[in-house]
Amino acid sequence: MLCRSCRRQVPQDALFCGRCGAPQAKGVRAPLDLVIGETRVPLTQSVTLGRADSNDITLADPSVSRTHARVLVSDSDTSIEDAGSSHGTVLDDRLLQGRAQLVEGSVLRLGNTVIRVERHPDAVVAGRTVMLDAVGVSLSSSGAVGDRSPYVSSRPRLVAGCALKQLEEDEGPQRWILRDGSGAHYLRMGDAEAALVRELATDPTLEDLLAASEEEIGADGPARVARLLADLGEHGLLEGTAVDDDPFGPEPGFLERLFTPKEWAFSNPDRVFQAAYRFGGWLLFTAPGLALVTIVSAGGLIAFLRLFLTRHGTPFVVADHLGWGAIAFLGGRLAVVSVHEVGHGLTVASFGRRVRKAGVKVLLIFPFAFVDTSDAWFEPRRRRIAVSAAGPVTDLVMAGGAALIATAVAGTWSDIAFQVALGAYLGALFNLNPLLDRDGYHILVDLLRQPGLRARSRRRLQLRLAGRPVPDDLPSQVGWYAVAALGWLLGCACFAILMSTRYYHVLVELTGRRGIVWGMFGIFYLLLFLPIVLSVGRPLLMRRSR
Numbered sequence: 001m002l003c004r005s006c007r008r009q010v011p012q013d014a015l016f017c018g019r020c021g022a023p024q025a026k027g028v029r030a031p032l033d034l035v036i037g038e039t040r041v042p043l044t045q046s047v048t049l050g051r052a053d054s055n056d057i058t059l060a061d062p063s064v065s066r067t068h069a070r071v072l073v074s075d076s077d078t079s080i081e082d083a084g085s086s087h088g089t090v091l092d093d094r095l096l097q098g099r100a101q102l103v104e105g106s107v108l109r110l111g112n113t114v115i116r117v118e119r120h121p122d123a124v125v126a127g128r129t130v131m132l133d134a135v136g137v138s139l140s141s142s143g144a145v146g147d148r149s150p151y152v153s154s155r156p157r158l159v160a161g162c163a164l165k166q167l168e169e170d171e172g173p174q175r176w177i178l179r180d181g182s183g184a185h186y187l188r189m190g191d192a193e194a195a196l197v198r199e200l201a202t203d204p205t206l207e208d209l210l211a212a213s214e215e216e217i218g219a220d221g222p223a224r225v226a227r228l229l230a231d232l233g234e235h236g237l238l239e240g241t242a243v244d245d246d247p248f249g250p251e252p253g254f255l256e257r258l259f260t261p262k263e264w265a266f267s268n269p270d271r272v273f274q275a276a277y278r279f280g281g282w283l284l285f286t287a288p289g290l291a292l293v294t295i296v297s298a299g300g301l302i303a304f305l306r307l308f309l310t311r312h313g314t315p316f317v318v319a320d321h322l323g324w325g326a327i328a329f330l331g332g333r334l335a336v337v338s339v340h341e342v343g344h345g346l347t348v349a350s351f352g353r354r355v356r357k358a359g360v361k362v363l364l365i366f367p368f369a370f371v372d373t374s375d376a377w378f379e380p381r382r383r384r385i386a387v388s389a390a391g392p393v394t395d396l397v398m399a400g401g402a403a404l405i406a407t408a409v410a411g412t413w414s415d416i417a418f419q420v421a422l423g424a425y426l427g428a429l430f431n432l433n434p435l436l437d438r439d440g441y442h443i444l445v446d447l448l449r450q451p452g453l454r455a456r457s458r459r460r461l462q463l464r465l466a467g468r469p470v471p472d473d474l475p476s477q478v479g480w481y482a483v484a485a486l487g488w489l490l491g492c493a494c495f496a497i498l499m500s501t502r503y504y505h506v507l508v509e510l511t512g513r514r515g516i517v518w519g520m521f522g523i524f525y526l527l528l529f530l531p532i533v534l535s536v537g538r539p540l541l542m543r544r545s546r
Contacts, residue, residue, distance in 0.1 A: 007282035008352045009383075017044075017352075032078050032102055034071070035116040039163070046073045048083065049110060053166060053194060060201035063087065063111030071102070078102045087111060156209070156229055157239040158200050166194070168380055174451045177377055178237060185236040186377055188451050192217050193228050262362045269345075269358035269371070276342075277349040285350050293397055300400020303407045304421050308499075313406060313418035314506050315499065322510055325419060332420030334367065336398045336427055341371040343394030347387045348373050381446050388442040392431045399424030429492055434485050450478065457482040458535070465539035486532060493528035500524065 003010050003017035010017050034041045034049075034057070041047070047056035052066040059068075065085035072079050081099040082089040089096040090109035106117040159180050167175040176194040178187045189197070199212045213221030232238045266272075283289045307313050317325040345355045348371075357372035376387040399421045406417035432440035437454065445453050460474040461482035470479075500521055507517045 002282060002285060002350075006352075007278070007285075007350075009285065009350050031073070032104065033118045034108075035118050036113065038161075040118075043071060043073050043078055047071050050083070050085075053191070053198070058164070058166070058198070059110065059113050060198050061111050061113045062202065064113060065111075068110045069096075069108075072099070080108070085110070155203070156200065156232075157203065158197070158232070159237055159239055162197075162201075162237065164194060164197055178232075179377075180237055186374055187231055187235045187237060188377075189228070189231075192224060196225060196228050263359060263370075264361075265357055265359035270349075270355045273345040273349045273355045273358075277346055281346045282350065284346065293393065296400045296404070297393070297396040298400070300403040300421070301396070304399065304403035304425065307403065307406060307418060307421075311506075313415060313422075315422055316419070317506070317510065318415040318419065319412045320510070322507075325415070328416045328419040329423050332402070332416075333423040333427065336395060336420070336424045338369045339398055340391045340394045340427065340431070341369045343390040344373050344387060345371045347390035348376050351376065351379055351383055351387070353379065381449075385443050385446045388439045388446070391439045392428050395424050395428035395431060399428065429495075433488060433492065434481070444481075448481075450481075453478065453481055454485075457485070461535070462539040465536065466542040482535075486535060489532055493525075493532075496528055497525065 001010055001012050002008065006017060008017060031043045034043060036059075041057055047070075048067055049055055049057045049059060049064075049069050049071070050067040051059060051061065051064045055067060065083070065087070067083045068085040069089045070081050070083050072081070079099050079101045080089065080091065080096065082096050091100055091102075092107055102117050104117060104119045108115040108117065161180060163179050165177045165179070167177065173190050174188050176189045176191070176197075178189065178194075178197055179185070195216050196209070196213055199209060199216075204212065210222050210225055213225045215221075217224055229238065284293065314325070316322055316329050318328050341358070345358065348355055353375040355371055355373070356375055357370075359370060360367055361370055362368075373387050376384055379387070402417045402421035402424060406414045406421060409417065430436070431438045434440045434444045434454075441454060445451060450456075456474055457478045457480075460470055460479040463470050463474075464479065504517060504521075507520075508514055511517055
């Protein structure tokens with residue numbers, strides 16, 4: 001369902017839009033916000049506040065009780081009541097007795113935490129479980145780190161503006177996400193690590209942190225602290241640890257520099273995506289828009305299969321010229337990739353999230369667009385799946401539209417449209433491949449609730465093939481992913497081989513030499529099967545050497 005005001009997506013039973021605060025029913029006023037420091041939490045639903053992670057709003061303040069207060073939201077008013085806290089809840093300098101109504105301008109005090117109540121403005125993103133900086137503790141204080149390992153500091157500190165988000169229970173054991181203030185760095189973790197992160201917000205010494213970990217976790221606490229601090233440092237979430245500038249690391253070699261993409265980012269891309277969404281992009285997320293997307297995708301696929309089976313159109317060939325066909329194919333791929341990223345960005349905007357980074361990358365001589373959708377990691381699982389699926393869906397729509405054009409016209413324009421459709425379908429297969437770190441993999445991870453699935457399954461498969469023992473944290477269902485991913489890659493390779501053989505005679509007629517065609521096919525087949533050979537061959541060689 002889209003908001004009546006800003007056209008962002010909201011739940012069916014929502015009273016307010018979490019993005020613009022507009023009421024979703026008659027007689028309901030715009031919601032109030034709880035403002036804590038620089039953080040705003042729109043009161044679009046009833047919430048609890050306290051120090052425990054089970055609350056909707058978690059406050060990293062030791063003077064706050066585990067469950068301190070409750071804010072009750074209805075379609076008529078917003079009120080607050082104390083939840084049996086140790087020191088009580090103060091509303092406008094008076095100790096709260098029973099339940100009291102919240103109005104714009106009210107001031108709450110929970111322990112040492114001061115909370116202002118303001119009317120919800122436009123362009124505020126709703127959060128669910130966010131850890132706020134503890135009162136009197138500056139997380140931006142610089143801590144000296146004398147070694148590249150982040151956990152050797154005597155007083156490790158989080159970078160400024162870190163927020164900790166608790167996802168829904170069905171997200172699995174790693175249902176906490178820590179994000180820095182810029183939104184550039186994220187880390188997903190479990191309950192124990194989240195408790196240690198909250199301890200870090202109190203500015204402890206390393207000794208205090210280790211003691212707290214032993215009390216919270218047990219004998220395994222210090223080891224968990226070491227792993228957590230290492231992960232935080234590697235993801236740029238600790239003061240003094242920059243992930244992009246490592247003065248201790250080796251100089252990159254020629255091949256590493258060659259295969260490292262060159263990146264040019266646009267300034268303030270979120271403004272462009274938000275404007276594109278407001279001025280028509282939201283129509284794609286309505287029922288008629290989604291129906292049109294489905295019709296074009298399905299109808300175009302049928303048209304492309306008809307063209308393929310009747311051999312109407314040849315890959316990389318336009319007007320009987322192989323060179324023009326290659327140019328049309330590459331140009332079509334560039335256009336499809338750009339629209340693919342626009343699909344991701346518009347979907348992020350539809351959920352009221354920001355596109356923090358977008359631009360162009362060049363790998364070797366090939367340019368391609370990119371859009372950073374990491375802000376959607378704070379959304380529920382089904383919304384993250386929608387953001388990931390937006391790219392492949394865009395590929396299918398572009399391919400379907402090009403295939404319908406190729407069917408409707410004739411001559412050179414039909415050949416060009418066929419190349420665009422072919423490139424878009426190959427892009428959809430590539431992006432849906434769960435073996436690669438692309439959209440299909442992220443969709444599958446969220447469906448299975450298995451973070452780090454690719455690395456864990458690959459490790460299990462390699463251990464099994466190498467004849468080594470498999471640890472308990474790599475169950476059999478994780479291993480099946482690696483087998484399925486290899487099967488997917490094998491199926492894509494067979495499909496590509498089938499397409500190449502169907503056009504063998506056409507390519508021979510164009511080049512005039514069978515050897516050239518078979519040489520091209522040989523290189524193509526080698527590249528298709530190389531990932532499979534490397535994934536299976538290496539551990540088997542290790543097993544044989546043992």
